[in-house]
Amino acid sequence: MFFRKITTRKNGKEYVYIKLIENYRANGKVKQRVVANFGSIENLSPNRINGLILSLKKLYKEVEAQDQKNFDFNELTSQIPSLKELLSKTRIMQELRNVIVQEPVVQILDALIIKSMVAPEVKTPIHEVCRQMGLAEANSIQFYNALRRLGEESARIAFIKARLPDAQESGIIHKPVYIHMVNSVLQGNSFHVDVAGSLYSPQNYRKKFTLLLACDEDNNPFDFEIVKDNNELSAKIKQLVNRLTHYLTGDVIILDGKDSLDESSVPYPVAYHTREIPKEAALLLLSQGRAVYEGKVFFNTIKLEQKNEAEIKEIKANLAKVSAGLENIRADILLGKLNKEAQVRKRADAVIKANNCQDLVATSLMKPAKPLSTRLKRRS
Template sequence: MFPRIITTKRKDRTYRYLTLVESYRENGKIKQRQVGNLGNIDLYSQEEIRRLIDKLREFLHDDPYGTTQDLTTYGDKHYGIPYVVNVFWDRLGLTEFINSLLKDRQVEVDVALCTKILVLNRLIAPKSKLGVARWVHRLYLEELEGRPLPDVHHFYRAMDYLEEMKDALERHLYLQLTDLLSLKLTLVFYDLTSSYFEGTHCPLSKHGYSREHRPDRPQINIGLLVTPEGIPIAHQVFEGNVADKTTVPDAIKVLSERFEVGECVFVGDRGMITQDNLRALKEAGFRYIVGFHKRGREVSDQLLEEYQDLSQYTPLGEEGSLLYKEIPAAKVPAEDAAENEEDYLVRYILCHNPAKVAEDQAFREQALQEAEAQLQHLKEWLEKEEPRRGRKPTAKSIMLKVADLLNRKGMARFFDIDYDGNKRLNWQRNQTAIDKESLRDGKFLLKTNSLLPADQVVTAYKNLMQAENAFREIKDFIRLRPIYHYNEHRVRAHVLICVLAYLFEQWLEVLYRRHVENEIQRAKSITDNETREKELKQLKSSYRSGRRILEELDEIKAVDQQFIDKRLYSITLPGEAQKKILGVLELPLPPKVLVKE
């Protein structure tokens, strides 16, 4: 039995009728007969036809088509970030490389898969290793379908193997990224940070200078080498009490031996560059760019006095947000005689950051007011008439107290103190000293022996914050902390996983940034001024950070559903933001449906 449309004509009009036709056999021949007439099909609405079909389907004992009542939803899984990371993971050949390092060993754990899961967890919802074992069912990866999910001990074992291959893995990643991102390591940025522990038993954890203002906690130090675009290429984990300057030889060795970099410019802060490190850089064939603290002896009062006229400075780039002036080396105090024997010509560049001026002024004024409030409190305490308990304060003890509270934020030179040795304590600001200090606002000095033009030297040092941004992102978004591991190898592996996760995040940002910069160059060639300025403004506001890109991608989910007897994943439809990101990354849109086997 089947439906058929019968057409008839009446007075130049055509009518279509829906009929039910039955086939039957008679005398060995197949014939058809009409068994029902459902009326003029053109008079039915689409909804009426749909209801008719649904009503007829109620008589089916085994409906192969199903209705919305036959759809069951079980939950969703993270799909967007794994979809993208999986592509980049394969481009790096990480699974094959990790497996090749383990091919001659009896390994019962899928180290590559566990590593990928740990990296994805850092990018999506950072948790402890036990938390990852409980979370992994929320992650869609084709490799996880139809097989037992890894347990917490699988992740720990994978970390042990991963830490052993760290150096080889970093070299492999560097070589792959050199091709994929056209890296040319002419500049490298190096910085050091600390991260405190929750536990107390790791041999690496020591008390030292805490950049996180937690001197009560033992910590580790982490040195990071990054490219000018912020791509991390290598890292080292040091004990928590190591001095910054002692870590530089390791960084130089990594560049010259592991990555076989023949020539580049090493960019770092002044605390890392000693005469020994300068010699090590010279022996490796590297040049350097280092920054001096504005209150160091290199940024002398005489230097600031002579170059306070900002009209002598050159704006950096189109925005002119930074001013710089190259100054003669003779104007800067030599650190020692050994430096004058360098083969490379040393240059100095004095920089002025107008945006930093207001910040420095506000910081100093707040410190001055806090010091005055403490002095006022001390003055009122001295003037109290009631007898005091305990030892009577002496003039010496009072002046020591005054010195202590003024020296806490370096305010001593900004106040003139008058104390009569008894109850009268007065003070006033030393405006001459304050005016002299204001010459330092927004200033910093760069020293280099590179052959780069002055503007490129300043830009390179300005980009040193790429390393600082990397540390900030690894700590805040990738969640390096809390660190509970007490096994040294697993602490190192934990840091490696965090750096790997940041590598993928930054890779996405670099590709998106390059795309926007190419579009900006194209827009600059537009002849119509109004159109050009409008498009440039839109493009400059369209930059996306790696974190923002990940947040957008995480909106794409794999919804676990069952329709009649078929289990499937329905992929949520990417929005315009996700389509834009995938287009920039040159990735196809994900499939609408994935059938579960």
């Protein structure tokens, strides 16, 4: 569902109304209908809109809480023994058990994996869910410490070794590995813990960090490092590369999109953004995805962006609006209201631009049987 502004004119005066619209499918076609009418935009002050948002949030929490309450954990209990047995036979758990020998920690890791498999939609705190499912009797601090163990060097190596057989079969170990440098912010609350395990002195924090994410050429993650201080950047890159090259034979290429690195600071190939690409190289890029021109190598990469839940919902809503708008254009074409390519392209581009989807959606005109098609641009 989404909001739409409807503009009408009467007696020379313009009126703007707000309506809540939803898409639905009927007879194989996407149609729209009005769910609610919010009246004139003049009557919607910022305070009234905020009140509506707060009311929806409250309703959402009530519905979510009811869903969690209705979740039947007993139904899953019978599956847990067989899942634990299957999990114990996986390469990843066998490798982890070689480096994490404390049984309570292993039990928590088992619980985390099984919970994500059988009840991913449950939003209750993870330690409470696992206790209800009979997976692990541990508090939130113990779960946190178990997750920290996964970030230790020995556990990282175990993860890579567990993936090696698959990588060897597919030949990935001989292909290039790309290290993406993703700048981000970690924010939340921190607490002190007393001897009894009680939390006190809550503090808000906001810390910038750089995620070094190593991926294969299909953007499947291999490994990562977190850099909290830019002075540690070169050392962390070296640590990550050394870990990768111990098991992988392909070249390691660092993608530096913001010119954060000095080529002399790291003894590995570093790729930077190219602002001007020679025409000959650009033609090769279109056909091959890679080009060598005047001793320089040019290639395309996929940009990685972190999106929070609200941003993802907004993107999905915008894509739904674009889909509905393009369907309207398609209908006008079939009805003969639009018969010029320039008009169709102009309207389609306007719909995409109005919903901020230029980087997500592209349009192309095709044969009369299918006048207008859309495709999503690859993005991760």
